[in-house]
Amino acid sequence: MNIRTTAYDDLMAFQRQTEALGQVAGRLDWDRETTMPRGAAAQRAEECGAMEAVLHARRTDTRLGDWLEEAAPGDDVGRANVRLIKRSFVRNSKIPARLAEELARVTSASQGVWAEARATNDVAAFLPSLKQVIDLRREEAACLAQGGDLYDALIADYEPGATAASLGDMFDRMRPRLVALRGAVLDADYQPEAMEGRFDAEGQMKVARELATAFGYDWDRGRLDFSVHPFSSGSGSDARITTRVVESDPFNCFYSTVHEVGHACYELGIDPSYALTPLGAGVSMGVHESQSRIYENQLGRSRAFTGWLMGRMRAQFTDFIAKDADAFYGTVNKVRAGYIRTEADEVQYNLHVMLRFDLERALVSGDLLVGDLEAAWNDRFKADFGFGVDKPSNGMLQDVHWSVGLFGYFPTYSLGNLYAGCLNQAMRAAVPGLDKALAAGDTSGATGWLRENVQTHGGLHTPVEVITRACGFAPHEGPLLDYLEEKFRGIYKL
Amino acid sequence: MNIRTTAYDDLMAFQRQTEALGQVAGRLDWDRETTMPRGAAAQRAEECGAMEAVLHARRTDTRLGDWLEEAAPGDDVGRANVRLIKRSFVRNSKIPARLAEELARVTSASQGVWAEARATNDVAAFLPSLKQVIDLRREEAACLAQGGDLYDALIADYEPGATAASLGDMFDRMRPRLVALRGAVLDADYQPEAMEGRFDAEGQMKVARELATAFGYDWDRGRLDFSVHPFSSGSGSDARITTRVVESDPFNCFYSTVHEVGHACYELGIDPSYALTPLGAGVSMGVHESQSRIYENQLGRSRAFTGWLMGRMRAQFTDFIAKDADAFYGTVNKVRAGYIRTEADEVQYNLHVMLRFDLERALVSGDLLVGDLEAAWNDRFKADFGFGVDKPSNGMLQDVHWSVGLFGYFPTYSLGNLYAGCLNQAMRAAVPGLDKALAAGDTSGATGWLRENVQTHGGLHTPVEVITRACGFAPHEGPLLDYLEEKFRGIYKL
Numbered sequence: 001m002n003i004r005t006t007a008y009d010d011l012m013a014f015q016r017q018t019e020a021l022g023q024v025a026g027r028l029d030w031d032r033e034t035t036m037p038r039g040a041a042a043q044r045a046e047e048c049g050a051m052e053a054v055l056h057a058r059r060t061d062t063r064l065g066d067w068l069e070e071a072a073p074g075d076d077v078g079r080a081n082v083r084l085i086k087r088s089f090v091r092n093s094k095i096p097a098r099l100a101e102e103l104a105r106v107t108s109a110s111q112g113v114w115a116e117a118r119a120t121n122d123v124a125a126f127l128p129s130l131k132q133v134i135d136l137r138r139e140e141a142a143c144l145a146q147g148g149d150l151y152d153a154l155i156a157d158y159e160p161g162a163t164a165a166s167l168g169d170m171f172d173r174m175r176p177r178l179v180a181l182r183g184a185v186l187d188a189d190y191q192p193e194a195m196e197g198r199f200d201a202e203g204q205m206k207v208a209r210e211l212a213t214a215f216g217y218d219w220d221r222g223r224l225d226f227s228v229h230p231f232s233s234g235s236g237s238d239a240r241i242t243t244r245v246v247e248s249d250p251f252n253c254f255y256s257t258v259h260e261v262g263h264a265c266y267e268l269g270i271d272p273s274y275a276l277t278p279l280g281a282g283v284s285m286g287v288h289e290s291q292s293r294i295y296e297n298q299l300g301r302s303r304a305f306t307g308w309l310m311g312r313m314r315a316q317f318t319d320f321i322a323k324d325a326d327a328f329y330g331t332v333n334k335v336r337a338g339y340i341r342t343e344a345d346e347v348q349y350n351l352h353v354m355l356r357f358d359l360e361r362a363l364v365s366g367d368l369l370v371g372d373l374e375a376a377w378n379d380r381f382k383a384d385f386g387f388g389v390d391k392p393s394n395g396m397l398q399d400v401h402w403s404v405g406l407f408g409y410f411p412t413y414s415l416g417n418l419y420a421g422c423l424n425q426a427m428r429a430a431v432p433g434l435d436k437a438l439a440a441g442d443t444s445g446a447t448g449w450l451r452e453n454v455q456t457h458g459g460l461h462t463p464v465e466v467i468t469r470a471c472g473f474a475p476h477e478g479p480l481l482d483y484l485e486e487k488f489r490g491i492y493k494l
Numbered sequence: 495m496n497i498r499t500t501a502y503d504d505l506m507a508f509q510r511q512t513e514a515l516g517q518v519a520g521r522l523d524w525d526r527e528t529t530m531p532r533g534a535a536a537q538r539a540e541e542c543g544a545m546e547a548v549l550h551a552r553r554t555d556t557r558l559g560d561w562l563e564e565a566a567p568g569d570d571v572g573r574a575n576v577r578l579i580k581r582s583f584v585r586n587s588k589i590p591a592r593l594a595e596e597l598a599r600v601t602s603a604s605q606g607v608w609a610e611a612r613a614t615n616d617v618a619a620f621l622p623s624l625k626q627v628i629d630l631r632r633e634e635a636a637c638l639a640q641g642g643d644l645y646d647a648l649i650a651d652y653e654p655g656a657t658a659a660s661l662g663d664m665f666d667r668m669r670p671r672l673v674a675l676r677g678a679v680l681d682a683d684y685q686p687e688a689m690e691g692r693f694d695a696e697g698q699m700k701v702a703r704e705l706a707t708a709f710g711y712d713w714d715r716g717r718l719d720f721s722v723h724p725f726s727s728g729s730g731s732d733a734r735i736t737t738r739v740v741e742s743d744p745f746n747c748f749y750s751t752v753h754e755v756g757h758a759c760y761e762l763g764i765d766p767s768y769a770l771t772p773l774g775a776g777v778s779m780g781v782h783e784s785q786s787r788i789y790e791n792q793l794g795r796s797r798a799f800t801g802w803l804m805g806r807m808r809a810q811f812t813d814f815i816a817k818d819a820d821a822f823y824g825t826v827n828k829v830r831a832g833y834i835r836t837e838a839d840e841v842q843y844n845l846h847v848m849l850r851f852d853l854e855r856a857l858v859s860g861d862l863l864v865g866d867l868e869a870a871w872n873d874r875f876k877a878d879f880g881f882g883v884d885k886p887s888n889g890m891l892q893d894v895h896w897s898v899g900l901f902g903y904f905p906t907y908s909l910g911n912l913y914a915g916c917l918n919q920a921m922r923a924a925v926p927g928l929d930k931a932l933a934a935g936d937t938s939g940a941t942g943w944l945r946e947n948v949q950t951h952g953g954l955h956t957p958v959e960v961i962t963r964a965c966g967f968a969p970h971e972g973p974l975l976d977y978l979e980e981k982f983r984g985i986y987k988l
């Protein structure tokens with residue numbers, strides 16, 4: 001046998017190993033958040049640093065440059081692969097190996113420092129780590145931006161094509177209608193009842209598993225564990241999720257689970273022939289979030305589906321007394337004062353993101369110093385939400401993101417909401433009888449449409465392209481805001 | 495700052511990353527056996543192959559040759575590091591990269607095939623994988639042996655300094671006294687009672703955790719999970735163990751746990767300054783097994799310690815009725831017909847190993863073909879143990895080892911027993927009041943002596959050296975056989 005390989009074949013064989021190693025690095029992160037013994041944190045940081053050094057060397061291997069120049073694939077898949085490998089090669093080649101490794105090592109260690117600081121509400125214990133992370137990310141951004149905007153350079157890691165300016169415009173357009181809607185529902189005469197009672201952890205996890213199954217999560221290629229901050233992890237045939245349990249707030253567990261199921265189903269829904277290639281993972285964080293949010297909100301928090309959930313809760317928790325399904329729907333979607341982004345209702349969620357977006361832009365530009373962050377957070381929170389932060393774990397220590405260097409990531413949450421609004425409009429038009437199925441706990445019509453129109457494509461199209469192709473129109477904030485106004489005016493009888 | 499690094503510094507900096515990556519590869523194996531979703535096996539095999547390719551490239555990096563030539567460390571630690579890195583470099587440089595990667599990939603996949611075949615007692619389903627693994631290991635051995643004995647070349651991976659001839663001699667010397675002892679106890683008038691009853695999994699795991707704690711397992715640097723085949727994994731500050739639960743046989747869970755605690759405590763007991771260097775792991779499988787076996791048997795199955803265990807079981811299992819502590823000691827150590835090596839008593843254990851040693855030598859030499867293995871196993875088992883194998887999961891499918899390519903590994907179990915016998919003799923002489931402490935569940939005198947005299951040294955000395963230094967005499971089988979004869983003649987009132 002004497003097969004002459006092409007430059008494209010060589011490129012893809014090399015890339016396949018890089019992708020496999022990327023999965024290994026991701027598994028290390030999963031392990032750190034779920035199963036790693038506490039005392040292993042320092043060693044783990046070195047392990048992560050060593051993996052990043054290997055990955056960085058491969059992503060900047062000079063042979064890539066040669067293969068990329070010669071490769072001439074004849075189809076869309078091949079061209080998309082070349083485009084994505086090239087983007088990674090050009091981008092990573094700007095970052096010194098020493099910096100890439102140091103970032104991996106420092107952020108792995110910093111994550112543990114944050115978790116400890118959050119548990120003890122000790123901002124001062126976290127600040128040195130945070131400063132180190134920001135300094136390294138600023139240094140990385142400077143390498144990437146080459147004179148351009150530092151924050152834009154970081155966004156490109158999560159949402160290729162987006163800029164601080166475009167996202168700022170999006171927020172400017174969203175903010176007035178969201179603030180007005182929040183004011184209207186908080187002032188409304190009718191207020192849904194809050195959830196009361198305690199719900200044992202075992203029962204919550206049983207319902208969480210039922211929810212994951214109802215949304216089509218493939219247990220043969222995934223698993224559900226606990227972590228401080230719920231997340232999903234992995235691509236191809238190993239896409240795991242985590243959740244958390246608060247006995248007084250079962251919706252925290254349930255909707256965290258459904259949210260992460262949305263992320264994992266995106267990964268598991270990608271065309272299997274793309275596995276371990278650049279097309280074999282979600283195309284951007286914004287599109288990723290569109291899947292998690294549409295599973296969680298437009299489907300999971302719909303009137304139809306919450307009716308089914310109420311039945312599951314009645315079956316599981318014998319002393320759970322739900323009145324009628326309309327009231328339960330109001331309880332699930334109740335808008336109220338709260339500190340925590342991940343627990344926020346759909347109306348206020350994007351206001352939490354705007355706060356982070358502005359603060360992290362200032363951190364990255366250097367306009368805001370780490371030592372002033374807590375005060376800046378607390379001032380801004382008071383201004384935006386009308387009440388003060390009571391403790392740092394409800395304030396600037398609540399999110400894991402900054403500790404692991406994710407600057408530029410937060411705005412993709414709102415972009416994901418915007419995309420979810422668009423997809424919901426298109427999906428509702430395309431899938432008949434959706435609410436009837438949801439009322440029976442059957443999400444297959446919806447998730448099937450999403451798999452076919454979004455998930456299966458993986459990295460084949462650009463983020464805006466994949467949403468545009470699925471919806472038949474270019475994404476904009478209108479559908480999301482229309483949906484929110486209709487939904488919440490209905491619930492609050494306005 | 496302008497520090498001129500030496501060749502030794504460069505060597506050790508490079509090696510440190512390799513060691514960290516080796517830990518990552520080990521964690522992948524841990525994950526596969528404990529937490530990985532079933533459907534991820536094929537992808538995991540690629541991930542393992544990619545990691546092995548990276549590791550092999552580093553272990554054979556030509557810069558190592560240059561650094562090793564120039565490095566001139568001034569102390570024993572430095573010289574030991576150079577010796578171990580050189581051995582690895584020379585050895586790995588004989589193995590083509592393609593073969594190293596293929597071995598990792600094939601054994602990762604084969605392990606899953608074995609687990610499935612074992613669960614369904616389907617030998618035929620396993621044979622093609624086994625043949626593939628043996629062919630690859632034979633190919634590897636041929637590269638390493640360069641005309642010498644293939645099996646010797648494989649042993650060197652697990653027990654540097656040992657050979658098939660030296661191990662064969664050891665077995666020849668052990669066999670007659672073990673066979674005679676077995677005959678005597680099985681024919682004895684007094685026979686200890688067998689364990690009866692059912693012991694719930696939760697209760698077993700509670701006692702298992704108490705046992706691990708009693709033997710000094712550091713939960714801050716480890717964790718306990720379930721797997722089909724108990725194992726320990728990891729070095730430095732992350733040394734995990736697994737166990738299994740059989741409701742009718744609590745000793746299976748308890749002594750598997752203590753055994754793996756012995757392995758993990760060896761790793762965790764190594765001088766922390768050796769972490770992520772070649773000295774930062776157990777020096778050989780034989781010495782490793784000496785620690786697991788002395789924890790499990792000479793300490794854990796002693797009259798003194800079983801008295802304490804009986805109390806813990808009484809506290810945990812309310813319907814557990816133990817007569818007196820002497821009878822319980824007999825029950826724990828009862829010698830009886832059994833198929834399974836890992837469940838065998840101390841008298842018969844090494845007979846199980848001898849069977850495997852002879853069969854795998856024949857497989858590696860080519861004298862025994864894979865298709866004839868089941869018949870050969872069953873014939874030999876009948877001859878050695880006096881009764882026939884009832885099903886493959888009790889026969890040639892019982893152990894994971896061959897599926898993952900561990901040929902040459904089994905004899906190190908018996909070598910470990912031999913070492914444990916020597917260490918026990920020396921430890922008993924050195925630690926006064928040991929039985930009194932063990933009777934109170936306090937193992938610290940024993941485990942402290944082992945840590946100080948064996949564990950702390952990691953890879954500093956050769957296997958035979960470390961045992962000789964600890965004991966004050968060169969290791970031989972006498973102390974083990976004397977100990978077994980005294981112990982079992984006592985229990986069986988001979």
